Amino acid sequence: MVVRVADRIPVLIVAGFLGSGKTTLLNHLLRNNRGTRIGVVVNDFGAINIDSMLVAGQVDAMVSLGNGCVCCAVDVTELDDLFTRLAQPRANIDVIVVEASGLAEPRNLIRMVVGSDNPRIRYGGLVEVVDAEQFPSSRERHPELLTHLRLADLVVVNKADRVGAAELETLRGEIADLVGTVPVYATTRGRIDPGLLFDEPLRATRRVAEQLSFDELLAEHDHEHDGDDEHRHLHDDYTSVSFTSERELDPRRLIDFLEDPPPGLFRAKGFAAFGVAAERRKFLLHMVGRHIVFEPGAWRRGEPRTSRLVLIGAGMPSEPTLSRLRETVHNADDFLDEQAMLGVWRYTPH
Numbered sequence: 001m002v003v004r005v006a007d008r009i010p011v012l013i014v015a016g017f018l019g020s021g022k023t024t025l026l027n028h029l030l031r032n033n034r035g036t037r038i039g040v041v042v043n044d045f046g047a048i049n050i051d052s053m054l055v056a057g058q059v060d061a062m063v064s065l066g067n068g069c070v071c072c073a074v075d076v077t078e079l080d081d082l083f084t085r086l087a088q089p090r091a092n093i094d095v096i097v098v099e100a101s102g103l104a105e106p107r108n109l110i111r112m113v114v115g116s117d118n119p120r121i122r123y124g125g126l127v128e129v130v131d132a133e134q135f136p137s138s139r140e141r142h143p144e145l146l147t148h149l150r151l152a153d154l155v156v157v158n159k160a161d162r163v164g165a166a167e168l169e170t171l172r173g174e175i176a177d178l179v180g181t182v183p184v185y186a187t188t189r190g191r192i193d194p195g196l197l198f199d200e201p202l203r204a205t206r207r208v209a210e211q212l213s214f215d216e217l218l219a220e221h222d223h224e225h226d227g228d229d230e231h232r233h234l235h236d237d238y239t240s241v242s243f244t245s246e247r248e249l250d251p252r253r254l255i256d257f258l259e260d261p262p263p264g265l266f267r268a269k270g271f272a273a274f275g276v277a278a279e280r281r282k283f284l285l286h287m288v289g290r291h292i293v294f295e296p297g298a299w300r301r302g303e304p305r306t307s308r309l310v311l312i313g314a315g316m317p318s319e320p321t322l323s324r325l326r327e328t329v330h331n332a333d334d335f336l337d338e339q340a341m342l343g344v345w346r347y348t349p350h
Contacts, residue, residue, distance in 0.1 A: 004297070006286055008120055009094065009096055009120055010124030013106060015128055016156075017142065024189060028190045028192065037094045041082060041098040080112060106126055125289050127152065127153070127154045136171070154196075158190055168186060183315055195238070239312075241316065243309045243326075248276075251340050255343035255346075262316055267313070270307070271285060282297050282298060
């Protein structure tokens, strides 16, 4: 059976140097996951405390947590087999989060996920956690940490409450210079909105037979945070932008947008209609960090050929992003040549 890319289970890698707050961030996701069933994979040595479960040493075990999540502790060489087990339909997992060892090489984990032959999983991004207080000294002792940051799809500057505002902004600026358009999200105690990383499952609020409409999807992402201090994160700047066009898009302009994304963009999803001769299909888009995938499909009977995209990021400027998206619309009356699709085919799995 062919599994659409949008239906594959995202594998999110959480990495960072020792003591940066990876487990704290993971615990926050477990407690605030809005009904998402998370497969947690712990790749570390020593004692690891995840909620009420204590995994002592290096073991190969799968344990059900009280909230329905599944936790595993494994060696990195066992990850591929574990992904196969977690991705089985009967496991009913929505997202797999791999907490990497503080001494792990993220590049190897990324390669393992991206290069996996498992048709039920997809790469969900690398989240690199940074200790705001300790990072300046850590990077001097371990310059390879800078290389890890360059691989990240999202950088979380944790423990931001332990440094002054000016020091924090300087650190964020230095990291931003290093990672370019990759979002840099400052927070404390690992608090990050799960909606930035993965979607709420349909079953949490809907019957199995129902589908999530695009309007409902937008409503979930466009909600405003309340004024609760516990909900608001330090320097919380999680934003989402929705874009709809009844006119077809120019694939070359859309590819240019995705390859040179607005600052802070972490994820993009949706579908597009292209104004290209003899190309009448619906193209599903899924993007995490620098990883872009297009998947051609069919429009449902009676479905309008309307392009609809949702962009999710941290510190992403809404109006400039929308302005750039509007520039991807093909306003001419004549169709584009089929050569215009070459960029899309570059990101289409064969």
